[in-house]
Amino acid sequence: MDGKRRLGDLLVEAGMLTPEQLEKALNEQKRSGERLGKVLTRLGYVSEKDILEVLEFQLGIPKVVVEDYQLEPEVVRLIPERLARRHMAIPVRRDGNRLLVAMADPLNLTALDDLRLATGFEIIPAIASEREIETALSRFWQSFLENQAMAGFEETAADTSAAAWDSFDLDEAAETGIEGAPAVQLVNRLIAQAVRARASDIHIEPQEGSVLVRFRVDGLLREVLRLPPGVLSSLTSRIKIMGGMDIAEKRLPQDGRFQITLERRSIDLRVSTMPTVYGEKVVLRILDKKTMLLTLDKLGFSPATKEQYESLIRSTYGMILITGPTGSGKTTTLYATLNALSSPEKNIITIEDPVEYLLPGINQVQVNPKVGLDFAAGLRAILRQDPDIIMVGEIRDRETADIAVRAATTGHLVFSTLHTNDAAGAVTRLLDMGVEPFLVNSSLIGVVAQRLVRLICPQCREPYEPAPGDAAYAFLGENIDKKFYRGRGCRQCNYTGYQGRTAIQEILVMTDEIRSLVAAKAPVTEIKKAAVAGGMVTLREDGLLKAGQGLTTVEEVIRVSMGEF
Numbered sequence: 236m237d238g239k240r241r242l243g244d245l246l247v248e249a250g251m252l253t254p255e256q257l258e259k260a261l262n263e264q265k266r267s268g269e270r271l272g273k274v275l276t277r278l279g280y281v282s283e284k285d286i287l288e289v290l291e292f293q294l295g296i297p298k299v300v301v302e303d304y305q306l307e308p309e310v311v312r313l314i315p316e317r318l319a320r321r322h323m324a325i326p327v328r329r330d331g332n333r334l335l336v337a338m339a340d341p342l343n344l345t346a347l348d349d350l351r352l353a354t355g356f357e358i359i360p361a362i363a364s365e366r367e368i369e370t371a372l373s374r375f376w377q378s379f380l381e382n383q384a385m386a387g388f389e390e391t392a393a394d395t396s397a398a399a400w401d402s403f404d405l406d407e408a409a410e411t412g413i414e415g416a417p418a419v420q421l422v423n424r425l426i427a428q429a430v431r432a433r434a435s436d437i438h439i440e441p442q443e444g445s446v447l448v449r450f451r452v453d454g455l456l457r458e459v460l461r462l463p464p465g466v467l468s469s470l471t472s473r474i475k476i477m478g479g480m481d482i483a484e485k486r487l488p489q490d491g492r493f494q495i496t497l498e499r500r501s502i503d504l505r506v507s508t509m510p511t512v513y514g515e516k517v518v519l520r521i522l523d524k525k526t527m528l529l530t531l532d533k534l535g536f537s538p539a540t541k542e543q544y545e546s547l548i549r550s551t552y553g554m555i556l557i558t559g560p561t562g563s564g565k566t567t568t569l570y571a572t573l574n575a576l577s578s579p580e581k582n583i584i585t586i587e588d589p590v591e592y593l594l595p596g597i598n599q600v601q602v603n604p605k606v607g608l609d610f611a612a613g614l615r616a617i618l619r620q621d622p623d624i625i626m627v628g629e630i631r632d633r634e635t636a637d638i639a640v641r642a643a644t645t646g647h648l649v650f651s652t653l654h655t656n657d658a659a660g661a662v663t664r665l666l667d668m669g670v671e672p673f674l675v676n677s678s679l680i681g682v683v684a685q686r687l688v689r690l691i692c693p694q695c696r697e698p699y700e701p702a703p704g705d706a707a708y709a710f711l712g713e714n715i716d717k718k719f720y721r722g723r724g725c726r727q728c729n730y731t732g733y734q735g736r737t738a739i740q741e742i743l744v745m746t747d748e749i750r751s752l753v754a755a756k757a758p759v760t761e762i763k764k765a766a767v768a769g770g771m772v773t774l775r776e777d778g779l780l781k782a783g784q785g786l787t788t789v790e791e792v793i794r795v796s797m798g799e800f
Contacts, residue, residue, distance in 0.1 A: 241271075242272060242286065242342050245289050246281060246286070251285050256275075256280045270340050273339075283364045283365065287364065290342070294342075296341050296360060297361045298361065299361040301367040306371065308375075310326050310328070310334075313329075313354045314336070319372055320372060321346075321349075323340065324336050324339070327361070332357055333357045333359055334357065334358055338362065339364070341360035366727055369431075370726055418469040421470065422470065425460075426519070426521075428450075430521060434450035434452050435454075436521065440511075443513060446461070446463070447460075453734070453735065454687055464513075467514050471508065471515050471517055474519070475491065475508070477493045477504075478492060478506040479491050479492070487510070488508060490505070491505075491506040492589075493506070503522040504519050504522065505589070506519055522591050529567060530575070531544070531572065533571075534568055536738075537777060540741075540772060552647055553649070553681075554643035554680065555649070555683070556650075556681075557651075558653045558654070563685055563687055564736075566652075569626055569650055570594065573624070573626060577596045579596075582598070583626070585598070585600065586599075586627055610629070623647070623648065625642060626649075626650045627649065630652070630668075632668070636668045637674075640678040644677050655684070658771070662682065662753060663759045663762065673754070681745060682743045684740065686774060687795065688736065688739055688795055689788075690734060690735040690787055691787060693734070696722055696785060701719065707788075707789035733791075737781065737786060740774070741776075
């Protein structure tokens, strides 16, 4: 193998990449620190299949399918997990002093040198897809280290004194192999595995005879582990120490927060504990800035709704509401909007409960009821700070609603959220809170209702036609002749058929007709009917549009929004 040849040059020579695309990808690689192959596939210039074919046929590097090998623990452990993940490499076979290693980038000479020094073996590189390697690494190390941690628990089930760290750097712990007590190892392992699985929450639930651990991935909970009940005390104590909570208090709910470093990313975790009949239940909310801070282009807006929304947020004053149930991505939409609007000429202030991420160039205020700083009090203070744009985390009561509405009528652009089923419901909710109709009409300029639907796994997506008797068949009505898609289920998506999420939205723009209905205190059904007549694309229609494009399934549209129709 000619190790001096570079992947980018090979792809250009093969006609799969233009020099201009390579230059752009190299600049992006310098900025992100990712491997070039990952950058190229993320930018959509080439596929993993293209890269595999170039390396296999032009350089003669053997291609392997990792799952075809029976991975032996003593062989896989020759390369430390941190090093394996850094270089996306996993040993699949040992032959004397030679080690066959499946690599996503076998041209990386630095990686080959690192692996040679770490193992003391001659490294024989083979090419495999990054997805295969990531899946194999996650499964192997989760199983191995959980078994190690459980073995330690059997010997020192209550050992938490050695677990307290001044900082929670999971990278350093994995690199050095020094992870402390069994409780430390297991908590680190659970957090790392949850982050890699793209989970938003970790649930640790005491039950009769066991402790159930579940991850919420793409909006749905799935079981990942069952532990013996004896580990619960050590596990919760460790998490409480990390969250700065009282480990002696087990009768009352508590909240905490801490930060970890994993794979050179800073990740915030919010902790909530609650006493149950079998012990304390713990939920950790994972706030990964890398996945949270999206641009407007990545929020899932269809072209028509995106144009509508961008027109709304370019207003100099007025109130825009984002509505939907808990977990529908409202905060993500607001953060992406504020990022798009942020500039040195604008004073943007938020009041949130809690502040989930720190946004550069934006002044963020954390609600603190213990000292009297609630949404209403904070909003009054913000109005004395000469703001241009205000974001109120949530309108919960009439007082906050009144202040937000009056701010929107006095030259400020105000964003906030409400928990309502649809866009029209947000209008009537303000009226129900006691806001006068003339204030709603003079302040509110638009409402976005949204839900999150799971995306079909790109690895196992297939077309199909709903059959009579299916829920989708009854739901589709006149759309039944269209082609739709679903995921068969594969290892990449954990056999769910889904991977990732996107949003479906409807946008209600305040028109003269709707304002007349608000003034007359018309019911929500009439307001919605007028909005649809005026061209509003409903949640149902947006969901079916994305199902027809092969992004999601009809079943997902039914699951998140059937109650709206």
